[in-house]
Amino acid sequence: MPHDNQSSNRQTSQQLPLVSISWDYQNAKLSPYQAKLLFNLAQSKGRIISAKVYYNAQCKDQVSVKDDLGNLGFNCVNVPCPLKNSADNQLIADCLEEIHSNISPDKIMLISGDGDFVKLVHNLQKLGKKAIIVAQKGNVKQKLKELADEFYFLDDLPQLTSDTNQPKIVSIVSQINCKEAIEYLIEAIKTASSQGKPTVFGRIDKLMRQRCDNYQGYLSISTDDGKKFKSFRACHQLGKVE
Template identity: 75%
Template sequence: MLHANQSSKKKQTSQQLPLVSIYWDYQNAKLSPSQAKSLLDLAKSKGRVISKNIYYNSQREDQAAVKDDLDNLGFNCLDVPCPLKNSADNQLIADCLEELHSNMSPDKIMLISGDGDFVKLVHNLQKLGKQAIILAQIGNVKQKLKELADEFYFLDDLSQLISDKNQPQIISVVSQINYNEARKYLIEAIDTALSQGKPTVFSRIDRLMRQRCANYYGCSSISTTDGKKFKNFSQFIDAAVRDGKVQKQNQELFLIELDKLAA
């Protein structure tokens, strides 16, 4: 039996996990039940899964058995039996946007599709500071969608992805970096995203900083001049904005040209 303080800690840890929602365009990406189980395992490795939605058309012979095959895995199988083109896609987009503006808005959207119709949805996700994790089948994905993704995986690699997640990882002790050093990596990350034509939302910039600096593992690894740490990434960004190093517009970051030249 858990003591009160243990229960409180467990609840706090659960609340700190990113919220993940799955939106699956079944017509574009068909998976077996075992592959769907691997998909769920991958989603759970990204945070706390709060919704699992599959969009299909029961009037199509190749989609009629979806509910029977996947309902027992806890998926919300949404039948869109409309003959009009993109009807299921439009329903998926509408439901996703509705959830994003709900009281329990997900931090990450896992989109199962390679359809280019979802490019605008991904743009909207990232403008809202959300992460777009996209999975598609080899040979059936629009390049623009792939490039926009915060994370992209091929569905054919699902079993290997889960295997890698289950491997024991060596956790090393990393050192802190100071604010000036972190600010340098911030500028480099923004410059990289801009040069790639990708949105400079907080989540992408934070991820690029992690890739460029082994000792940066989040805002708590940055030490300020008074020896304290930043409470969150937004606080670090606000400090850089006050210093005149970057600009912030609608949750996207931009370089001040003079600073870009100096960097």
């Protein structure tokens, strides 16, 4: 269970605004290097509590998203549906669900210039949240740009974030040892089971993030010999509850 020093860290970290990233990959395709700069920009706005990128693995130009961005700490949400706006609708639904969760972000960084998100931004602002829009030049709706509490062009990321004044991407990923991770994992599985919910990765991962500030995905878990897990499944097997 949490140690005393974790409680102290939680009090310090909660002084910062909580930031959530929602990325529409279809609208804004970035390289892993650009994604790192994006993380740095988000971290300059507060403490990142979630980072999701929505993509469709059925599209050839999006097949590598999970490998390229998953290792950077993004939660890659595959929406393999041929219907128009299916990924956008999933992003909107997840964003609103997160807003009403136990750990609600203060700022939502939306990576897209799609006009379909105008209503979402309106709703976020009505709920007292700040919307940060980051989009590519020449691919952003003017209304979305005007509504944003803060607006940035993806093309300007190198100037907005630099190695000299921003921490490396690895500093974003908190560290938690294997023993602690298993305790939180078991607690999350029991919680989901008691609620009659399936113990799938997305739900368990979310519950663990809510209960442990230092857990930021399986990449933040280290074994006794200092190594990291290559997948969430490996940790899940260690904490499997009968």
